[in-house]
Amino acid sequence: MDLNLRDKYWPQADDQDRLRVAGARALSAFCILAGLAGGAVTLLNLQYLPDFAAQIASGGVAALVCAAAPILINGSNQFYLRSRVLGYGVLALLAALSIWEGDLYNPANFLLIPSVMTFTLVLGFRDGAAAMLVALGSILATGAMGWADADQPTEAAEYGALAAAAIFAFAGGIVFRREMISALEALSAQKAAADRANRAKSEFLANMSHELRTPLNGVIGMATVLEASALEPEQQRAVDAIKSSGSDLLSSLNDVLDMSRIEADELELELVEFIPRAVIDRVSGRQAPVAANAGLALTISPAPGADLDALRRGDPARLAQLLDKLIANAIKFTQNGGVEVSIEPLSPGEGLAVEVRDTGCGISADKLDEIFEPFVQGDNSMSRRYGGAGLGLALSKRIVAAMGGVMRVKSVLGEGSVFRAEIPLPRAD
Numbered sequence: 006m007d008l009n010l011r012d013k014y015w016p017q018a019d020d021q022d023r024l025r026v027a028g029a030r031a032l033s034a035f036c037i038l039a040g041l042a043g044g045a046v047t048l049l050n051l052q053y054l055p056d057f058a059a060q061i062a063s064g065g066v067a068a069l070v071c072a073a074a075p076i077l078i079n080g081s082n083q084f085y086l087r088s089r090v091l092g093y094g095v096l097a098l099l100a101a102l103s104i105w106e107g108d109l110y111n112p113a114n115f116l117l118i119p120s121v122m123t124f125t126l127v128l129g130f131r132d133g134a135a136a137m138l139v140a141l142g143s144i145l146a147t148g149a150m151g152w153a154d155a156d157q158p159t160e161a162a163e164y165g166a167l168a169a170a171a172i173f174a175f176a177g178g179i180v181f182r183r184e185m186i187s188a189l190e191a192l193s194a195q196k197a198a199a200d201r202a203n204r205a206k207s208e209f210l211a212n213m214s215h216e217l218r219t220p221l222n223g224v225i226g227m228a229t230v231l232e233a234s235a236l237e238p239e240q241q242r243a244v245d246a247i248k249s250s251g252s253d254l255l256s257s258l259n260d261v262l263d264m265s266r267i268e269a270d271e272l273e274l275e276l277v278e279f280i281p282r283a284v285i286d287r288v289s290g291r292q293a294p295v296a297a298n299a300g301l302a303l304t305i306s307p308a309p310g311a312d313l314d315a316l317r318r319g320d321p322a323r324l325a326q327l328l329d330k331l332i333a334n335a336i337k338f339t340q341n342g343g344v345e346v347s348i349e350p351l352s353p354g355e356g357l358a359v360e361v362r363d364t365g366c367g368i369s370a371d372k373l374d375e376i377f378e379p380f381v382q383g384d385n386s387m388s389r390r391y392g393g394a395g396l397g398l399a400l401s402k403r404i405v406a407a408m409g410g411v412m413r414v415k416s417v418l419g420e421g422s423v424f425r426a427e428i429p430l431p432r433a434d
Contacts, residue, residue: 013079023189025084028127032088033075035123039116043068046112060105067098088127096120096136100143107150109164117143118170125178133175140171210261218258225251260396267403274407278433279321281357282313288328296336302343303332310350311357316433320408324428327404330397331361331424339365356429368416377402
């Protein structure tokens with residue numbers, strides 16, 4: 006219930022309808038303050054209750070209506086209609102209280118001024134102008150009553166100042182609203198252009214990756230055929246270099262293709278039953294020789310409660326891709342020591358937490374957010390020293406997010422890093 010009330014009084018941001026959210030928040034701010042002010046005035050006037058019972062009761066009702074208005078208005082598909090109905094009701098009540106009081110300086114007249122600005126900001130020129138006319142009419146009526154009262158005459162300057170305040174509130178509100186609408190339209194146009202450019206870029210990358218992968222697979226395939234023939238040692242080394250370079254390039258192209266799919270919201274995830282241990286063993290089989298060639302120890306340590314032999318539902322291919330990326334990244338940036346992979350259970354039966362810990366170069370604290378951006382590494386020197394396009398961690402975080410999980414990182418410069426991926430993988434029935 007608290008969450009619902011919070012959303013009612015301060016609606017969540019909505020990129021598709023920023024103007025309505027801004028209006029709803031402005032309305033909430035006015036209603037809360039008007040409710041508090043009206044309630045305070047009502048309490049202060051309770052001592053006059055025997056003589057002015059109707060006026061004080063009406064003021065209290067108006068305060069309650071203002072305080073409760075966001076609950077009735079915000080979150081509805083009829084936001085603007087309900088705002089008008091309740092808004093004009095409050096305006097009419099304030100004007101009636103003001104004329105009933107017959108005094109230019111009564112609280113209702115002063116509450117009409119912010120009402121004009123709020124009406125203008127939320128509903129626009131016509132409704133703001135109508136609210137201004139109501140305020141001016143109330144001020145004129147109570148000012149005339151003051152002029153007619155010989156005991157408490159109203160000075161023309163005082164009347165003019167209050168009327169000018171209503172006009173200024175309307176003018177300021179309408180100028181701000183129009184500028185805000187203009188800014189939102191420009192922002193929407195820029196966002197649409199950026200989205201079109203991003204889609205075009207993603208389509209281009211996807212098409213180019215596909216066009217490059219086809220001949221590259223041919224090169225790798227022919228190198229494999231050549232490898233099976235009788236070769237001299239020097240020729241064998243050349244073929245191995247061709248296959249290794251081709252495989253590295255194919256991996257980079259696959260990363261670019263996956264990133265373009267993610268940015269175009271076209272990454273597809275499977276939901277099948279699988280055994281996590283089988284996936285982890287395959288990844289370990291691929292990465293252990295790489296770590297050994299780098300002079301590193303690769304250890305995988307499942308926690309007792311992880312139960313890697315139980316059937317779970319998820320995408321085993323993407324889980325394997327994630328583990329490959331994290332382990333390969335750890336090996337790449339570690340010169341001495343080793344890489345440790347620990348696997349822990351999340352809440353019972355709901356998923357797994359995978360931590361990849363290395364003893365590598367580490368990452369400075371000010372770079373921890375940047376390393377998950379595409380084509381970015383810890384610093385430019387890393388790109389030159391270690392190579393790579395800087396897509397591994399960006400892809401890893403996006404894959405985890407697509408699977409409904411979260412990625413965290415802790416690192417100490419010069420001591421190593423810990424990447425933790427918490428992935429929902431519910432047990433299969």
